[in-house]
Amino acid sequence: MVVDLSVSIGSLQLKNPVLTASGTFGYGLEFRRFGNLGALGGVVVKGTTLQPRAGNKPQRIVETAAGMLNSIGLENPGVDFFLTHYLPQLRDLGVTTIVNLAGNTIDEYCQLAERLQQPGIAALELNISCPNVKAGGMAFGTSEEVVYQVVQAVRRHTKLPLIVKLSPNVTDIAAIARAAEAAGADAISLINTLLGMAVDIRTRRPILGNVVGGLSGPAIKPVALRMVWQVAQAVKVPIIGMGGIMTASDAIEFLLCGASAVQIGAANFVEPTTAWRVIDGIAEYLEQQGIASVRELIGSLQI
Amino acid sequence: MVVDLSVSIGSLQLKNPVLTASGTFGYGLEFRRFGNLGALGGVVVKGTTLQPRAGNKPQRIVETAAGMLNSIGLENPGVDFFLTHYLPQLRDLGVTTIVNLAGNTIDEYCQLAERLQQPGIAALELNISCPNVKAGGMAFGTSEEVVYQVVQAVRRHTKLPLIVKLSPNVTDIAAIARAAEAAGADAISLINTLLGMAVDIRTRRPILGNVVGGLSGPAIKPVALRMVWQVAQAVKVPIIGMGGIMTASDAIEFLLCGASAVQIGAANFVEPTTAWRVIDGIAEYLEQQGIASVRELIGSLQI
């Protein structure tokens, strides 16, 4: 049995539902040696800003139980460098490239969106949820009104499929998702990291240079699944689910809860071939279950 | 060196800062065989309601990475049974007993508070955060106004120290804490469980009978620490911290972030002697560090 893995995220056609998550797969190129990047559903590159950013002061990473905290602080070489250095390579490799963008103001988001209207970029992912940048991030993603404003503004500045990535650090994720949809988002991706903290009892200091950081990894999967399920009840646009996906089984759980595609994050650090393994694993599951297309799984959870 | 472990939560004096969390230690009596209950800082008994409750349909428990989901649904024999059957035994054993109460309406909370004004009850913990009961729980704990209303109402009906237990499933935990403080809470305890979900890809159904459940255990510790730290900046009343505490080191992290005491939850299932071990471990740490009183640790994190 040949199974059909293709899915669509609005007008964006993906050969399979497995993407890699922003900030966890570099620009894809770092993982070229582990598999064919063109075989992935897509690569979401590191959060990109107008100007280069140096990022937060170390320590930026700490392990937690079945998870990790990071406070990278959006280190990146800026949009121009991305366009001149990385995009051509990604294009040559036939990678479905999605750019994750982050701004400090609505205007910055709009400028970024315009600059990114380039051949070789398949879609934009609006990072309104990065918890690490005091001036931006958190504020955008946690208020329905602000989400509506920023999405609506960016919508006017790009023709590319617009994915809005939500922060999980909110009371009512469904309401935020509805605001993004109403403002013109073509898809919703979630979850970004949960805001967390770690402490060293010997030094009696926070472990991260930035005091707080974003929690990711298997630890957060139950929260992520719940939110994807809630958002799936609330909006009609496609959902891209993520949070702690390590295996094909994890990915299938997100599809059942209503995600049309998934992203692999921290798992890339643990096992750099994860994304390819997940694609194979989903195909195997479909075969075993006698399901012809992965699209039949989407949202098929029986309550 | 003899170290001083005593702390105070408002007018409530505790011999040490280690309590056991509601719903994870039964009525204490189940753990009598593992240690002297009177030696604990206190025991917070299972969430108690006016009427007996049968709880949610099984499956009620599922393991997740470094954590567990539960959807017990406040199974309990009701306040009268508690008062006649368990309280006398706890009193005889010299246990510092704190009753966790949950209601469907403000009036139920007030009635419960009045009924619990009994010798042998050291304090009340208002559970406005249980995510499992559709009619109550979630709604109370996620809106500042409602938190203010319920705390203010209960405040008028009890002279006992009133601890308000917060839900972590909110955008701004500090604002909720301030509302509870303004309404007359003597202390804030946090965090209750994060709302999560688990899925079985073979049956394509949610694993929990209740679909969603509360996530607890080491997986959530980073989120809990961050919230305790945020609330410590926001309120003046004492804080009782919890979420994933397994060891003395974990407990000390919460104290450093601003908690005056801690509660041990899921760890009781993994190692039933945890609470006693944590007390010993805190004493050992103080000795090693040459700190005379545990009170010196509270909120002493250096940023």
Add this chain to the structure above:
Amino acid sequence: MISPCTGTIVSNEQLSRTIWLLRVEAPVIAQQVEPGQFVQVRVTSTYDPLLRTPLSVHDSDPDRGTIDLLYQTVGTSTQLLSNYREQMRLDILGPLGKGFTLPTGPKSSFALLVAGGIGIAPMLLLARFLMANQVSTRLLYGARTASDMVRIDAFEKLGVTVACSTDDGSYGVRGNVVDLLADFLQSGAGGEIFACGPTPMLKALQSLARERELAAQLSLEAYMACGLGACLGCAVAVPGGGYKHVCTDGPVFAAWEVEL
């Protein structure tokens, strides 16, 4: 008296593709355990998996101070347990729960042990007690296929009569163990039923027992966190509404007590 203990592993032997037999020093548990009781084993020192794993006590040797656990590798915890080797130490909590009630009167002097799959685990200690009490004991044991059947020799050594069924007919009669029991009862024989196995099997058995008006005790499984009656996670519905708790009210229940 439940006690947490750390016992040294005597042996951990693979009996079939997925079934292992573990012997561990746990003198207090070995002394106190009653048939049908279980222990909670901590299979790792890290936090994944977090919770303990409930396992029936398969056998005990109070003189040597050892207990045997018979387990099937189905997931992370049981896989990790199969990595343990001789001399390593294992954290065990028990004995826990309410086991089988042994027949006392003369009319119950026939015991029918009905085991499906890994449900064989609690049956050996039960058989040992029954045989010691001169109860004539018969084991009806069903499994998927011949290679999944384990420990038959241990029962025979005790003098238990063993009859088997397999789904594929590769050992004993073809079919499931409830059918095997029904056939056996057809011949007019009787006795008190002691059963352990997957829930569908126990459900079928519950109907059969009701039909034939036979006393039956069922050993149930449930997802457990504490095993101590504290978390209320291990609920099983009871007729007329409400729940009992498998870890303290059970794991063994009279067939009429529970709704499966």
Add this chain to the structure above:
Amino acid sequence: MISPCTGTIVSNEQLSRTIWLLRVEAPVIAQQVEPGQFVQVRVTSTYDPLLRTPLSVHDSDPDRGTIDLLYQTVGTSTQLLSNYREQMRLDILGPLGKGFTLPTGPKSSFALLVAGGIGIAPMLLLARFLMANQVSTRLLYGARTASDMVRIDAFEKLGVTVACSTDDGSYGVRGNVVDLLADFLQSGAGGEIFACGPTPMLKALQSLARERELAAQLSLEAYMACGLGACLGCAVAVPGGGYKHVCTDGPVFAAWEVEL
């Protein structure tokens, strides 16, 4: 070419209270590794601990296809690694990073290897390469106490001159290894410095090298998630602002390149 591989463990030997020597089959890594490079080891199949553990390659035997790792048990991951036994399989990713730059010109034909504590780990493979290149190599090795010093014989076997210091004077001279180096330089000797050890030591060494105008290469540690340049977690500040990444720009840096 970085490759993930699963190698069979040849031996895992405890050398001191906290230091272990692990030998594992990893033919591709053994062939390709350069001194100062590291591997990322996955110490568990569960999710706690989640991330891989970075460990320097201590030695390699391209003919036998094995590499050696020398590690100190400081926390969960390294403790778990010490539980691995012969014949068990270990998941290793590597070789990773930019190692030491070997001296080429004649003026650098003296190498001073400076190791503090477990900083001894990358030095053996480095010494092996240096000696093969006819660079005269001296090891200055500091540790807390005599019983913490390991592998001195392995260096001596290569023909490396070894001088030691311990904090308590129980072996070699009393004091730290940077003082030992300063004393040695006092005598007018020189050479290129190759150092690995705790950050305070590297910092002191950085000043000393600047003062004496000596070339020094420092092998740094940082908390890492990926080890592949993707997560940007392993930042180290550079003079004038901004960061480099220990996993790909390093772990070995010229002393002037980084701000410690």
